[in-house]
């Protein structure tokens with residue numbers, strides 16, 4: 001049969017029609033035959049013009065959720081968010097399942113071999129149906145400002161204020177495998193990968209378990225070595241990122257315990273993992289991830305401290321002190337958000353930059369990567385994040401008075417060394433904007449602009465320091481008149497490779 005289109009969904013429809021006509025089959029039977037032949041991921045809905053009262057949906061490796069309305073109506077989407085306003089009940093199709101939807105009639109599900117399936121009905125989170133920008137001009141700004149409350153939600157019932165301890169059911173349920181893990185592999189993409197880099201530092205420092213962080217897209221195709229005793233953590237806001245899902249499935253098939261850190265409840269990754277922790281920061285609408293990032297870092301902080309306590313690799317005193325400090329982070333984030341007006345005024349200065357550098361060390365190195373990613377995504381200014389000491393190995397050649405350099409220079413072990421890195425940039429005419437800890441004036445003389453942040457333990461600095469960088473990217477993009485929530489070429493969930 002000649003191909004009539006280069007679009008895969010159009011080819012699939014042609015194939016189904018061809019099978020119907022050449023074998024005298026109905027659309028459901030023809031679809032079952034077709035889907036046994038096709039390779040790859042799909043989430044499809046078919047309407048046969050001869051049977052306009054029936055919709056047939058099928059999925060494999062791409063998400064598909066069916067909302068069950070109260071009046072016999074159905075709602076189909078790739079996640080629960082868009083249908084939450086219409087129904088609170090949903091069915092998530094499994095791979096190779098086909099659902100037949102007829103208005104007013106019960107949902108029927110079979111697989112591609114035509115065996116009847118009985119999927120469970122799940123409740124949709126009620127808060128999903130209630131999404132608005134409120135008084136904010138963009139979802140991104142709202143989500144940046146929501147972060148203190150989001151982190152409180154994320155810690156609720158997990159960080160216990162009575163005795164400054166952490167209780168995680170996932171750790172209780174899989175205590176042996178997690179505490180005895182010989183290695184942890186973190187797989188994720190984009191911003192979630194940056195959170196993973198912070199998770200690595202937290203887990204290695206407090207739990208003394210070696211951690212590797214990989215791009216899910218690379219991990220899935222390089223035949224990775226997975227050893228008995230490995231734990232794989234898949235981090236994903238949407239829980240639908242195709243590469244992260246495939247990496248989690250691969251790890252599971254090779255015998256690893258797979259642990260999910262997701263935001264979207266009921267998402268594919270959360271269903272594919274053995275256990276995990278939801279970040280519970282509420283739906284994130286802005287394409288540029290903000291509150292999901294700080295939620296992921298909060299979950300990784302809780303996980304690291306909880307596991308370290310179980311493994312006795314942290315002293316009791318340090319454990320309680322750090323848990324107490326984690327509890328204080330939302331309030332400190334509120335203080336960090338007060339830099340908004342200063343950053344709004346500063347932002348137009350950077351509107352015409354063509355390139356920017358973000359520098360940080362230790363826990364703040366991933367913050368530099370994340371700050372640069374935010375700027376790239378929504379302002380379309382090229383930006384790179386670098387570990388500050390790496391500057392002299394190449395990128396310092398780029399420094400001149402045209403190049404804004406953002407340095408995360410908050411109080412931390414490596415601050416003295418970072419100060420020398422800042423001097424190197426200054427000596428070459430770089431224009432420095434420094435994030436510093438309030439009360440530390442040692443950076444001021446090298447910096448053109450200083451943004452002061454509240455003090456915290458260095459391991460929690462990313463939760464504070466990422467806030468002004470989110471605001472900076474936001475205000476620069478707004479100054480350029482760009483659509484912050486829906487930047488060009490980007491999708492909120494990347495459900496394809």
Ligand code: F6R
Nearest residue numbers: 190191192236237238241288289
């Ligand atoms: C950046 C951003 C992306 C996502 C990445 C992974 O602001 O949103 O880089 O972080 O596409 O998405 P999730 O976390 O849904 O797997």
